[in-house]
Amino acid sequence: xxxxxxxxxxxxxxxxxxxxxxxxxxxxxxxxxxxxxxxxxxxxxxxxxxxxxxxxxxxxxxxxxxxxxxxxxxxxxxxxxxxxxxxxxxxxxxxxxxxxxxxxxxxxxxxxxxxxxxxxxxxxxxxxxxxxxxxxxxxxxxxxxxxxxxxxxxxxxxxxxxxxxxxxxxxxxxxxxxxxxxxxxxxxxxxxxxxxxxxxxxxxxxxxxxxxxxxxxxxxxxxxxxxxxxxxxxxxxxxxxxxxxxxxxxxxxxxxxxxxxxxxxxxxxxxxxxxxxxxxxxxxxxxxxxxxxxxxx
Amino acid sequence: xxxxxxxxxxxxxxxxxxxxxxxxxxxxxxxxxxxxxxxxxxxxxxxxxxxxxxxxxxxxxxxxxxxxxxxxxxxxxxxxxxxxxxxxxxxxxxxxxxxxxxxxxxxxxxxxxxxxxxxxxxxxxxxxxxxxxxxxxxxxxxxxxxxxxxxxxxxxxxxxxxxxxxxxx
Numbered sequence: 001x002x003x004x005x006x007x008x009x010x011x012x013x014x015x016x017x018x019x020x021x022x023x024x025x026x027x028x029x030x031x032x033x034x035x036x037x038x039x040x041x042x043x044x045x046x047x048x049x050x051x052x053x054x055x056x057x058x059x060x061x062x063x064x065x066x067x068x069x070x071x072x073x074x075x076x077x078x079x080x081x082x083x084x085x086x087x088x089x090x091x092x093x094x095x096x097x098x099x100x101x102x103x104x105x106x107x108x109x110x111x112x113x114x115x116x117x118x119x120x121x122x123x124x125x126x127x128x129x130x131x132x133x134x135x136x137x138x139x140x141x142x143x144x145x146x147x148x149x150x151x152x153x154x155x156x157x158x159x160x161x162x163x164x165x166x167x168x169x170x171x172x173x174x175x176x177x178x179x180x181x182x183x184x185x186x187x188x189x190x191x192x193x194x195x196x197x198x199x200x201x202x203x204x205x206x207x208x209x210x211x212x213x214x215x216x217x218x219x220x221x222x223x224x225x226x227x228x229x230x231x232x233x234x235x236x237x238x239x240x241x242x243x244x245x246x247x248x249x250x251x252x253x254x255x256x257x258x259x260x261x262x263x264x265x266x267x268x269x270x271x272x273x274x275x276x277x278x279x280x281x282x283x284x285x286x287x288x289x290x291x292x293x294x295x296x297x
Numbered sequence: 298x299x300x301x302x303x304x305x306x307x308x309x310x311x312x313x314x315x316x317x318x319x320x321x322x323x324x325x326x327x328x329x330x331x332x333x334x335x336x337x338x339x340x341x342x343x344x345x346x347x348x349x350x351x352x353x354x355x356x357x358x359x360x361x362x363x364x365x366x367x368x369x370x371x372x373x374x375x376x377x378x379x380x381x382x383x384x385x386x387x388x389x390x391x392x393x394x395x396x397x398x399x400x401x402x403x404x405x406x407x408x409x410x411x412x413x414x415x416x417x418x419x420x421x422x423x424x425x426x427x428x429x430x431x432x433x434x435x436x437x438x439x440x441x442x443x444x445x446x447x448x449x450x451x452x453x454x455x456x457x458x459x460x461x462x463x464x465x466x
Binding site (some may be wrong): 015 | 309321342347401406407424450
């Protein structure tokens with residue numbers, strides 16, 4: 001089929017003139033208008049609208065609630081004992097952050113940082129002269145709690161005696177024990193330094209003398225004392241192991257022990273009890289039983 | 298609602314022929330073209346009755362018509378020719394002859410349909426409906442720039458096609 005330009009143009013002209021016949025136009029028009037007369041626009045189901053509305057409301061409410069929660073929690077970090085947001089900070093925000101710390105070391109560090117926060121809060125309260133013994137007591141309880149949790153985390157992080165028993169290499173055990181005891185000592189010192197800072201802070205404020213005498217002093221002293229007793233207990237265990245390993249140095253070691261036991265806190269009046277406890281350490285309390293040692297054979 | 302009906306009637310009178318012509322061009326079947334044109338206006342009314350606004354009625358009508366024509370060909374394709382022939386159906390040009398009473402119209406449509414598919418409607422709308430580029434772009438749901446390029450290339454291809462056919466003779 002071939003077409004020239006002229007034919008094409010003619011064809012276009014004829015095509016342009018294509019029309020519906022009047023009859024066809026009327027028939028179609030009648031058909032359309034009869035449809036229009038019966039057509040009812042679909043209406044949205046009220047149930048659907050309700051769900052749609054609810055969805056919007058819930059979505060908006062959720063976003064608002066989330067924003068408010070995040071904003072309030074963030075704002076609570078600057079709160080101090082006695083503030084409205086302080087319970088949110090200590091009961092929700094801080095424990096929530098701790099949940100994000102997965103390693104035991106990270107948890108320990110976080111416990112210590114919380115104890116520091118409690119100290120800073122007391123410092124700020126004293127600086128701003130907003131001293132309230134009731135609120136301070138809550139702060140102090142939290143401070144103790146942080147140190148207790150830190151201690152608990154540390155214990156979980158320390159190798160157990162039964163783990164050590166699985167090793168027969170005495171030098172390895174001794175090295176590990178020595179390392180552990182050194183680490184524990186350092187960590188205890190971290191806690192004790194904070195206890196000292198807290199004590200000094202309370203003692204520095206004359207208005208808190210009553211609080212210190214009736215509440216904090218006993219608890220702080222007790223905490224310091226318990227730590228000391230445990231430190232000494234561990235020191236004794238360490239020395240006992242060294243005794244087994246180096247019998248020739250036994251006398252020197254005992255001398256060192258007795259010398260170290262004479263170093264005491266001026267405020268610590270229970271040294272005699274501690275020595276007694278230390279002397280009661282039995283071989284069964286050792287990280288490894290002497291009979292397991294190759295040197296004991 | 299009565300005012301809407303009056304406006305709709307005016308719209309029908311204004312565009313019924315154009316939409317019918319477009320359907321004839323696309324289907325080559327006057328009866329089918331009538332049905333498609335009627336269905337196009339019914340869809341338009343349903344759209345208006347649901348409270349929605351239309352910016353350009355003519356372009357919107359072409360969009361509806363094109364969609365209906367696509368649906369028509371899909372349905373037609375689903376009942377395959379082979380099956381229809383098994384049932385005794387033989388394709389004939391009778392219907393085609395009803396509308397294309399002159400061989401020029403038939404040849405013009407066939408020539409346009411020889412172009413690449415993407416150029417056909419642009420060329421038809423420009424040459425037959427004498428629509429501007431904005432109207433073409435809105436009717437085919439493409440950008441004006443795209444419509445310009447398609448029209449330019451389509452017309453070039455059409456010119457070449459006619460020249461080649463003449464040289465062939």
